[in-house]
Amino acid sequence: MRFKAAVLHSWGSPFSIEEVELDGREGWTWLRVRATGICGRDRVVWRGGFRNLKTPLIPGHEVYGEAGSRPYGVYPAVEAPCNGSTCTLLLGETTPGGYAEMVNVPSSSLVELPTREYARYAAAVCGVATMIHASKVAGLGPGDKVLVTGSLGGVGIHGIQYLAMRGARVYAFTRRRQYARLLEELGVEPVHSLDFYRRTGRVDVVMELVGARTVNESMRSLRQGGTLVLVGNIGGEPIVIERPALLVMREISIKGTAAYTIEEYREAIGLVAQGRIRPFYKAYKLEEVNKAYRDIEEGKVVGRAVLVIDSPAGEEEAHPQGAG
Numbered sequence: 001m002r003f004k005a006a007v008l009h010s011w012g013s014p015f016s017i018e019e020v021e022l023d024g025r026e027g028w029t030w031l032r033v034r035a036t037g038i039c040g041r042d043r044v045v046w047r048g049g050f051r052n053l054k055t056p057l058i059p060g061h062e063v064y065g066e067a068g069s070r071p072y073g074v075y076p077a078v079e080a081p082c083n084g085s086t087c088t089l090l091l092g093e094t095t096p097g098g099y100a101e102m103v104n105v106p107s108s109s110l111v112e113l114p115t116r117e118y119a120r121y122a123a124a125v126c127g128v129a130t131m132i133h134a135s136k137v138a139g140l141g142p143g144d145k146v147l148v149t150g151s152l153g154g155v156g157i158h159g160i161q162y163l164a165m166r167g168a169r170v171y172a173f174t175r176r177r178q179y180a181r182l183l184e185e186l187g188v189e190p191v192h193s194l195d196f197y198r199r200t201g202r203v204d205v206v207m208e209l210v211g212a213r214t215v216n217e218s219m220r221s222l223r224q225g226g227t228l229v230l231v232g233n234i235g236g237e238p239i240v241i242e243r244p245a246l247l248v249m250r251e252i253s254i255k256g257t258a259a260y261t262i263e264e265y266r267e268a269i270g271l272v273a274q275g276r277i278r279p280f281y282k283a284y285k286l287e288e289v290n291k292a293y294r295d296i297e298e299g300k301v302v303g304r305a306v307l308v309i310d311s312p313a314g315e316e317e318a319h320p321q322g323a324g
C-alpha cells in the first residue's frame with residue numbers, strides 16, 4: 001500500500017512528509033485515517049525517550065478513520081503472532097501509526113464508532129480512557145478531592161471532566177490564568193498555585209500529569225494516606241523526591257499508571273459520543289505536524305493537537321477491505 005505519512009528519521013528532528021510503501025500484515029485491515037491525536041506519549045517517542053524503538057518511525061496511536069466505509073477507532077495495543085507465540089505491538093511505536101493516510105491494524109483492535117466525528121474522538125478518547133484507568137489505580141471514591149496538574153493538556157482537560165462526572169471534587173492546576181472561567185464551566189475549581197490546600201484542605205488523590213516539574217509541590221497537598229498517581233512526565237527528567245520525610249510520615253502512596261484496557265477505551269468512546277465529555281482540540285493538516293509540535297511546546301494548544309487527514313488516497317484505497 002502506498003500512501004503519505006509523517007516519518008521520523010532521527011530522534012528529536014522534524015518529521016518528513018513523504019510517500020511510503022508498506023505491506024499489510026496477513027489478516028490485518030487497512031484503515032483510511034481521518035484524524036489522529038498527538039499524545040504526550042508521542043512526544044516522548046519523538047525525542048527518543050523509549051530505548052526499544054528504532055527509526056524510521058511513523059508515530060500516532062490515537063487513530064480514527066474508516067474501513068469498508070464504517071467508522072472505527074483503533075485500540076492501540078495490538079496483538080500479533082511473533083516467534084511462535086503472541087506479542088503486543090504498540091501502534092505508532094512498534095508498528096506504524098496514524099500520522100499517515102493509511103494504517104494497517106488487526107480487525108480485533110477496531111472499535112466501531114457511534115458517529116463520524118473523528119477529530120472529536122482523536123481529541124478526547126485517549127485522555128478520558130487514561131483517566132478512567134488512573135481512577136481505578138487510585139481507588140477513587142465519590143466525593144474524593146482530587147488535584148490534577150497539567151489540567152489544560154489533552155489528558156488534563158478531558159480527564160477533569162470525567163472526574164467531575166464521577167462526583168469528585170476537582171482542583172485543576174494550571175499557570176495559565178486566562179482559562180479559569182473555562183475550567184469553572186467544566187465543573188472544576190481552577191487553582192494557580194499548589195499551596196491551594198491551605199484554603200481548601202488536603203486532597204485524597206493527586207493525578208500528576210506533568211511529572212518532575214510539579215510532583216514535589218503537588219505531593220504536599222495530599223492528606224495522610226493519600227495517593228499520588230503518576231500519569232506522565234512531560235519533560236523526561238529524573239524525578240527526585242525532595243522531602244522523603246513527607247512521604248514517610250504521611251504514608252503517601254505513589255503509583256504509576258500506564259495506558260488503558262480495551263473496555264476502558266470503549267467506555268471513553270461512549271462518553272464522547274454521548275456528549276458527556278466536551279472535546280478540546282486544535283486541528284492541523286498532516287503536512288503541518290511540525291508546526292503542531294512547536295505549538296504544543298509553546299503552550300498554544302488547549303487539549304489535543306489533532307491531525308485531520310482528509311486527502312483521499314485514491315479511489316480504490318478509499319474503501320479498503322481486508323489485508324493489503
Ligand SMILES: [Zn+2]
Nearest residue numbers: 039041062126
Ligand atoms: Zn494517547
